[in-house]
Amino acid sequence: MHYELLKMFLVFAKIGAFTLGGGYAMVPIMEREIVDRRQWLTREEFMDILIVAQSTPGLFAINMASHIGNKARGVVGGIIGSLGVALPSILAILLIAMFFRAFQDNIYVERIFMGVRPAVVALIAAPCFSMARSAHITLSNLWIPIVACLLITLFGISPIWIILVAGLAGFVWGKIKREEKE
């Protein structure tokens, strides 16, 4: 049993270590390791977990790991799985935090980051447009992202409130629509 858990930890640590940027890049690697190679889950089970992980709060990769671990080896498996995925990134950033702070004021490092910063902002701005498609944004609901964005940028409203209100409003709106139909 301990051996099994150790193996699970290592498999997830491997998945964590080799997915740069995190998130959805992890899915094919997880699928290969967990469904094809180890057969801890069937493809069907894996797909179900994918759906739940997308609609639960939290980091997608960690949600996947905790759920897969839990399904395959119980609660302990879930804990081991999520720690396994998180460990490589924690170690990597710790090392960077320790060394980066020492080099931060170095003139060359500063020049590199002066170039990198605007590119990062572009990397964040770019997915807005591709996500707009998958979020089914049309002319009729275009006001939602715009209002959300203005509330945060102009009025400093916490995104937490936007999430709560949008989720609740969606729930209520759905109820009203259904009652109208009936």
Next chain:
Amino acid sequence: MIFLQLFIVFTKIGAFNFGGGYAMLSLIHNEVVEKNQWLTSSEFTDIVAISQSTPGPIGINCATYTGYTAVINEGYPEWMAVLGAVLASLSVLWVPFLLMLTISKILLKYSKTQVVGNIFSLLRPAIVGLIAAAAILLMSADNFGSPSQSTFQFIVSIIIFLFAFIGTRLYRIHPILMIILAGLAGLVIY
């Protein structure tokens, strides 16, 4: 007490993260840069760049770095900062973890139903707004240089921004490659 603050803030960030890494950025920015001022706006951007080029989810990466930096800035020794980094990282994880364990079965049953569909019908567009907000908030003098005081840097930044935006959108250049290219450009130009 810095450790308690880190725990509360990153628990909140973990619990309210819907829609993946980038959606989380406006939330992290709001808590870490604006409210608690643990990081400056440019430090925050640097971490996003580092996160993109290192393994693991952005949320954990930000938590680890912020935990370390916040504790160091309070004047604690290095080993306490390492503890702070680990604490902040684990704080992001625990609420979603408990949710996954307890309600995942229920969610699985209802995830294809109308109610969840309704909730996400407004939540998804709002999340796009959240990401846009993160991008707009980061278009600051910290990251681009100010148009009046450092005009040269400002113009170069705009050009790099446009190149990176078009490169990612139209030519699907990998984010890591984009960051490396922009870093090289910075090194050569400045």
